[in-house]
Amino acid sequence: MLESRAHVRSVRGAVDTVTDLGAVIGATDGDNTVDEITVLGTAADDAVSVTGAAGAVQLVGLASIVDIVDAEPTDTLTYVANGGTDAVDSTGLAPGTIGFSIS
Numbered sequence: 001m002l003e004s005r006a007h008v009r010s011v012r013g014a015v016d017t018v019t020d021l022g023a024v025i026g027a028t029d030g031d032n033t034v035d036e037i038t039v040l041g042t043a044a045d046d047a048v049s050v051t052g053a054a055g056a057v058q059l060v061g062l063a064s065i066v067d068i069v070d071a072e073p074t075d076t077l078t079y080v081a082n083g084g085t086d087a088v089d090s091t092g093l094a095p096g097t098i099g100f101s102i103s
Contacts, residue, residue, distance in 0.1 A: 051092035
């Protein structure tokens, strides 16, 4: 069952985006449901990095930093390039932290 979906768009001058995937905001555990986060890149050549472990994930390289807390292995993070020649580095994302894909 899909519990929640969130879409994050890179906006010039935007502040950090924090997405809490826990059952209770501010708690320190997941919610045992599938959550989907989609981050939209720009039409320019973006260089993004995805890092994380133990339920905490961070995507940097766009106008805003995206922080995800209480992530579980069944949750997904999708980066949508939206044009340009993007460079995506996910080597700092520990296996089993969150499902990650690029489209």
